[in-house]
Amino acid sequence: MARASGTPHHAALARVQSRGRELLIGGETVGALLARAGRTPFYAYDRQAIAMRVAELRHMMPAGMHLHYALKANPMPALVAWMAGLVDGFDVASGRELSVALATGMAAECISFAGPGKSVMELEAAVAAGITVHVESERELAILHQLGVQGRRPRLAIRVNPDFQLKSAGMKMGGGASQFGIDAERVPALLHGLDVSRVDFRGFHIFAGSQNLSAAAIAEAQVETLALAERLAVDAPVPIAELNIGGGLGIPYFPGEQPVDLAAVGASLHRLAERARASLPGTRLVTELGRYLVGEAGYYICRILDRKESRGRVFLVTDGGLHHHLAASGNFGQVIRKNYPVVIATRMDQATEEMASVVGPLCTPLDLLADNMAFPRAVPGDLVAVLQSGAYGYTASPLGFLSHPEPMELLV
Numbered sequence: 001m002a003r004a005s006g007t008p009h010h011a012a013l014a015r016v017q018s019r020g021r022e023l024l025i026g027g028e029t030v031g032a033l034l035a036r037a038g039r040t041p042f043y044a045y046d047r048q049a050i051a052m053r054v055a056e057l058r059h060m061m062p063a064g065m066h067l068h069y070a071l072k073a074n075p076m077p078a079l080v081a082w083m084a085g086l087v088d089g090f091d092v093a094s095g096r097e098l099s100v101a102l103a104t105g106m107a108a109e110c111i112s113f114a115g116p117g118k119s120v121m122e123l124e125a126a127v128a129a130g131i132t133v134h135v136e137s138e139r140e141l142a143i144l145h146q147l148g149v150q151g152r153r154p155r156l157a158i159r160v161n162p163d164f165q166l167k168s169a170g171m172k173m174g175g176g177a178s179q180f181g182i183d184a185e186r187v188p189a190l191l192h193g194l195d196v197s198r199v200d201f202r203g204f205h206i207f208a209g210s211q212n213l214s215a216a217a218i219a220e221a222q223v224e225t226l227a228l229a230e231r232l233a234v235d236a237p238v239p240i241a242e243l244n245i246g247g248g249l250g251i252p253y254f255p256g257e258q259p260v261d262l263a264a265v266g267a268s269l270h271r272l273a274e275r276a277r278a279s280l281p282g283t284r285l286v287t288e289l290g291r292y293l294v295g296e297a298g299y300y301i302c303r304i305l306d307r308k309e310s311r312g313r314v315f316l317v318t319d320g321g322l323h324h325h326l327a328a329s330g331n332f333g334q335v336i337r338k339n340y341p342v343v344i345a346t347r348m349d350q351a352t353e354e355m356a357s358v359v360g361p362l363c364t365p366l367d368l369l370a371d372n373m374a375f376p377r378a379v380p381g382d383l384v385a386v387l388q389s390g391a392y393g394y395t396a397s398p399l400g401f402l403s404h405p406e407p408m409e410l411l412v
């Protein structure tokens with residue numbers, strides 16, 4: 001796609017594939033996918049792109065480290081079933097996600113359940129299934145001890161609210177007061193109170209942040225995570241079987257952002273694994289990722305219904321918008337709105353000719369998918385694709401707002 005020199009570029013546009021005028025997703029033209037979906041708007045997720053991403057990660061990860069998928073990034077059941085054959089385990093954050101994870105046939109001991117405010121019903125279901133509960137509070141720990149008297153020992157790990165913060169993370173967790181995990185300084189007392197005849201204590205879960213593009217910052221957080229786990233392990237009643245070191249790898253959404261240097265992350269993970277072999281022998285390291293595995297494999301496709309010109313500006317009005325894709329509209333945790341990578345999926349062979357804004361059908365100026373971006377001249381009937389849409393799309397959007405139909409989801 002042509003662009004003015006000096007304009008920061010969307011990194012994701014470099015890997016877009018097309019045939020003739022049409023965008024290709026998983027080797028299929030956008031027109032063929034539309035025929036399969038039956039209608040716009042729809043999400044399409046490229047399963048081979050996900051498999052390739054997992055293969056790249058495995059190639060750089062130390063042997064023996066486990067890779068988990070965090071379902072909340074994209075819990076589409078077919079996609080989760082595909083992931084079951086690629087990763088070593090799942091991290092879930094609700095009872096419903098737990099049932100989707102179990103339905104894939106993934107072994108219970110490879111599923112963990114984190115998140116504040118677990119209900120008694122969710123905890124009972126987790127214990128019945130034999131998965132590992134990541135305990136977020138003294139209350140949850142007390143309930144698990146109670147559930148443990150009925151002849152089962154609930155598997156649990158303690159989620160620790162770390163005393164450090166992941167630098168330059170898109171979403172910061174840890175370092176201060178938090179609803180996530182138990183403050184590191186309170187963990188030793190809690191470990192002394194564990195009754196291992198009633199609960200199966202597995203280890204620690206320390207998640208320091210999300211959407212980080214800096215390999216150096218990720219490496220630093222991982223070193224601090226291991227150091228914290230080493231300190232806490234001293235007070236544990238049994239050796240630490242598992243240490244979940246979080247993940248945090250981000251993807252480039254906005255102009256000028258660069259992908260994470262995976263080789264650098266790999267090198268630091270190897271150093272980390274080596275240190276852990278000495279300091280926590282027998283402990284399995286687990287890393288958990290959501291968006292890094294699926295975000296770049298997903299596309300949101302909508303159709304242009306109208307083309308309006310208003311006081312010198314062009315508006316391409318589509319049947320899709322923030323009700324389906326809140327993050328692309330800039331209203332999911334962004335401080336300053338920036339454009340996701342967006343293309344006219346039916347004019348891939350045409351040069352950019354004009355500046356236009358892609359908007360949705362909702363009666364709010366927030367319903368904006370592209371703000372004044374360079375596009376080929378597009379007309380009603382053309383399809384628009386929002387890239388980097390495989391994570392925090394469908395289920396992270398206010399689908400009921402304005403009562404339009406929900407988008408379809410395709411796994412290609």
Ligand SMILES: *Cc1c(COP(=O)(O)O)cnc(C)c1O
Pocket residue numbers: 070072073091114207210211246247248249288289290291292391
């Ligand atoms: C949301 C979440 C993840 C996944 O975050 P991504 O940025 O999608 O990789 C991982 N672990 C925990 C505990 C989470 O809450």
